[in-house]
Amino acid sequence: MTELCSIRDVGRRLGIAPHQIAYAHAQERLPEPQYRIAGKRIYTAEDVQRVAEYFAEKRRRKDSHGD
Helix, strand or coil: CCCCEEHHHHHHHHCCCHHHHHHHHHCCCCCCCCEEECCEEEECHHHHHHHHHHHHHHHHHHHHHCC
16 A cells, blocks of 8 residues: 655655745646645655655755855
8 A cells, every 4th residue: 555645744754844845846846746635735655755856956956056
């Protein structure tokens, strides 16, 4: 069975504030998760991985510009 989680759960797992994840979706920098329940984003493991990769790349770019 596929584990589904909320934006808050994703944020806790990755150490990212939920509003930052929501902002990335709103700016179309991060694809929306496939599922919604009652209008709320629901994340699969693949969605969580995509969020993790996006923010890891964002950190790498920030770190490379800070040198």
